[in-house]
Amino acid sequence: MKPVRKRANSSLSAEDRLIARHFKPLARHPGAFGLVDDAAVLTVPPGHEVVLKTDAIVGGVHFFADDPADAVARKALRVNLSDLAAKGAKPAGFLLSLVIPRSIDDKWLKLFARGLGADAKRYDCPLFGGDTDHTPGPATISIAAFGTLPAGTMVLRSGARPGDRVIVTGTIGDAALGLKLRQDRAAARRWKLDAAMRRHLAARYLLPDPRNALAEALRRHASAAMDISDGLVGDFGKLCRASGVAAEIEVARVPLSKAGRAACAAEPKLIETALTGGDDFEVVASIPPAKLSGFRAAAKRAGVPVTEIGRIAAGSGARFHAADGRLLTFAHASYSHF
């Protein structure tokens, strides 16, 4: 391959025009300088720190090439927002690195920018700057997101202590089942899903629903937390390792959606998919017992469903107990790209 850079025909390059047309309207924060400078400025409130996160999504790997462009944009931002939520940070803004094949047209970009703008507004997380490039490969969207919080209060993975309760938000496994469904449409009949259930699982894969509304409650009450992006079993295992603790989890208490319950009833082995599949973008956290009721009340005020699924113990390793007391083992704890 030879690097070839195309020349522009006017004093405003095509890249400048693309940015001005599609992305400048999103850069309303004064620190973004309307995207006409080389860099942006983020002001941090006194006594606060910046929480930094980057995550990329790649066409054909994290999303389908024919997914709607607005959903792709929103997914790219939301996978990062989900981490800020779990860490207890308030979104402050993001940088966008957009690498696209030449086959992507203006209509796609317009829709992409519209989706991105809608979520930037929804989560109060403005675009600060970015970079656009062409690639002979698939569309690749890397976002670096920034949040702020009072200094020293980021919720780590490493703070869980024996006796803490383990909670998860929302429902687990929908996105992994939604992906399976998309790859094998016949599965919907085997799993006895009605149209609403199919739509629910598909939507949960297409677009995560990050729990930023819960960030402040987590920051005030959680001893440890992380978002679940690669499956509950594997990700919670990482939290236990980082904290140097064990845990007892009751699988029967893990919240499943109506569609998830239907699928697992039809094919019981799907519970493994639900527990180890990726793309939940829910939060798993440990809450000291004394803070549990305060946390529950705060979660209720935030409108985020939370479910207690077990507790932290001394030792090492998270154990998942079936309803009959049997200990579940998993061939693969989580998805991995490598």
Add this chain to the structure above:
Amino acid sequence: MKPVRKRANSSLSAEDRLIARHFKPLARHPGAFGLVDDAAVLTVPPGHEVVLKTDAIVGGVHFFADDPADAVARKALRVNLSDLAAKGAKPAGFLLSLVIPRSIDDKWLKLFARGLGADAKRYDCPLFGGDTDHTPGPATISIAAFGTLPAGTMVLRSGARPGDRVIVTGTIGDAALGLKLRQDRAAARRWKLDAAMRRHLAARYLLPDPRNALAEALRRHASAAMDISDGLVGDFGKLCRASGVAAEIEVARVPLSKAGRAACAAEPKLIETALTGGDDFEVVASIPPAKLSGFRAAAKRAGVPVTEIGRIAAGSGARFHAADGRLLTFAHASYSHF
């Protein structure tokens, strides 16, 4: 294309192992939490702000697939450091989004991490976190870099005023000539370059030399500045537009390297390549006359060569004058990927 995520065979995923082996040694800053948490924390000195920048480089577009992995890593970081330098910010750290084809092996990654680590140390810009993914396309490295500076002191594109002197750092056009040379090896003979000149131009394309040593001097003395990544003519044109000014530039004063001078002497039309080609990663800045001697002294202390090439005027449009007084026009002001 169908998203497929591979399952890992152990509780530590292959991605975790890759990160632990190659990148954890680079994450020495306490805010990076040894890359075992979901996010990092950046502490900003009181009264300071964060300068944010992201730039991606794509295999086959910004670098050759067979470029040494350590040079690829360093280029990915340095193109971002160059912006921090031009804006007057002190590097504080960076996030890495590394998207690679499966053909990339452990040896490549080891070399990549070594190059990245060397520059993180050299520029005092530690790795705070990152993300690794596979792609069916070429290696794509997006870096988001952060700098800090006293609040309100970022050097903008928009501050140039009539009468200000225009300066550039280093020499202009080497990287563009180096790229031409790499694409057409016979050119070296036509251009009458000796081996040292060939090596100089090739090295300037392979690896930029960002002017971070000059950041403080720019912050104290420059009315406007930007780094030259897409050619002096086009980039300086943007600075003039953002500032609402014109400029008179004397092409004979634009500093060329010995190799650049030799090439332009052999093929006079190459001056257009030098002035409009990309990848200089030098700085162009406007300096008020009263601050010029202070700036020159500070640049000398920083060890960065600076050359006055013209001055800012009232009006609009940067005019480039040849030695004979003729006004140069350029078919293409700058490189663009679009």
